Amino acid sequence: GQQVMQIPQYQHVQEGEDFTTYCNSSTTLSNIQWYKQRPGGHPVFLIQLVKSGEVKKQKRLTFQFGEAKKNSSLHITATQTTDVGTYFCAGVLISGTYKYIFGTGTRLKVLA
Amino acid sequence: EAGVTQSPTHLIKTRGQQATLRCSPISGHTSVYWYQQALGLGLQFLLWYDEGEERNRGNFPPRFSGRQFPNYSSELNVNALELEDSALYLCASSLNGGGSYNEQFFGPGTRLTVL
Numbered sequence: 001g002q003q004v005m006q007i008p009q010y011q012h013v014q015e016g017e018d019f020t021t022y023c024n025s026s027t028t029l030s031n032i033q034w035y036k037q038r039p040g041g042h043p044v045f046l047i048q049l050v051k052s053g054e055v056k057k058q059k060r061l062t063f064q065f066g067e068a069k070k071n072s073s074l075h076i077t078a079t080q081t082t083d084v085g086t087y088f089c090a091g092v093l094i095s096g097t098y099k100y101i102f103g104t105g106t107r108l109k110v111l112a
Numbered sequence: 113e114a115g116v117t118q119s120p121t122h123l124i125k126t127r128g129q130q131a132t133l134r135c136s137p138i139s140g141h142t143s144v145y146w147y148q149q150a151l152g153l154g155l156q157f158l159l160w161y162d163e164g165e166e167r168n169r170g171n172f173p174p175r176f177s178g179r180q181f182p183n184y185s186s187e188l189n190v191n192a193l194e195l196e197d198s199a200l201y202l203c204a205s206s207l208n209g210g211g212s213y214n215e216q217f218f219g220p221g222t223r224l225t226v227l
Contacts, residue, residue, distance in 0.1 A: 033215065033216075042202055042218040042219065042220055042221055043155070043202070043204075043216075043218045044218070045215040045216065045217070048215060086154075088154065088155065099168070100145075100157060100160070100168070101157065102147070102154060102155040102156075102157065103154070104154050105154045105155075
């Protein structure tokens, strides 16, 4: 079935190291959104990408939407302990009917 | 501006019972979404309501149902509860139209426990 997979599922990094999570869809996406969920919290919107090949930056976070609009990535430079949480991508699949799917998520732990 | 609110915070039921969860969207938002998040797992899309109508539903059995009221608040009903229905149920709202290009704002969730 149509899925949006994220890799890795888990990532432990030392504080100061970089981190990247990848989001891959089996179907072309009309857009991609990224959310962060802190432990015990609810998802919070980070950013939305719409255009093919689009790159957006938020301080230490860099978001990229693939040329084919089937994949996306979130890169964090010099992680901090406040980056801990699960990062989800979410997108609308271009498949005839509206289908909004969240990715499987990447859980990030930052070791001080 | 008040965020998305959900009630109750916690709900404990036994197998076979029915559960009703409530959500109030951010003022001005007409779309409401429901998600199920089992412990340690990702978000599973349940239902999407916009302007009082069900626009889409995820791969859940019919005993998961809901509705949206004229004031855009929403209710999720789960009938014939099963143990595996235990999860955090999150509600989100967005501005009108489809959510495709609008960010969703999430509520704190209702923790449903089925014994």
